[in-house]
Amino acid sequence: MVKVVAAVIEQNGKILICRRKNKDGSAGKWEFPGGKQEPGETERECLSRELMEELCLVVQPGDKIEAVRHDYGSFSVEVAFYRAKAVGGEMKLMVHADAAWVQKEALCGYDFLEADIGFVRWLAEGKR
Numbered sequence: 001m002v003k004v005v006a007a008v009i010e011q012n013g014k015i016l017i018c019r020r021k022n023k024d025g026s027a028g029k030w031e032f033p034g035g036k037q038e039p040g041e042t043e044r045e046c047l048s049r050e051l052m053e054e055l056c057l058v059v060q061p062g063d064k065i066e067a068v069r070h071d072y073g074s075f076s077v078e079v080a081f082y083r084a085k086a087v088g089g090e091m092k093l094m095v096h097a098d099a100a101w102v103q104k105e106a107l108c109g110y111d112f113l114e115a116d117i118g119f120v121r122w123l124a125e126g127k128r
């Protein structure tokens with residue numbers, strides 16, 4: 001089970017999502033920025049490190065919203081979604097093909113990684 005932490009950053013009613021580069025099985029899919037938890041690291045530490053590495057953003061991790069598990073066949077993941085606040089840095093795409101600030105209701109129009117689909121629907125419905 002690969003443990004992953006991802007950020008839900010909301011600003012002015014919009015949520016930050018990122019599109020993966022065209023490689024491997026997840027080619028071009030949208031996701032929430034974040035990545036794999038390293039040994040000895042808390043989920044929040046992982047979130048802060050990943051957001052700096054991937055987007056050059058300083059974030060303040062907030063509440064854990066939900067953790068979802070998904071089986072991709074050759075591996076399975078547990079993605080922990082955390083609210084986070086961008087408190088510094090200037091966003092720069094270090095690993096993604098694209099990024100977008102999207103209104104909750106419009107999230108479902110983006111092609112997300114499979115593990116995220118249920119969560120995105122939930123967010124879009126404004127239940128959280």
Ligand SMILES: Nc1nc2c([nH]c(=O)n2[C@H]2C[C@H](O)[C@@H](COP(=O)(O)OP(=O)(O)OP(=O)(O)O)O2)c(=O)[nH]1
Binds near residue numbers: 031079
């Ligand atoms: N970052 C992120 N990964 C997700 C999400 N949903 C989902 O299934 N994943 C999967 C895709 C990958 O198989 C795995 C972690 O992805 P990652 O590519 O971000 O990991 P990483 O940043 O540590 O990158 P790397 O060092 O492994 O290249 O979790 C999501 O919303 N955000």
Ligand SMILES: [Mg+2]
Binds near residue numbers: 033034054
């Ligand atoms: Mg990542």
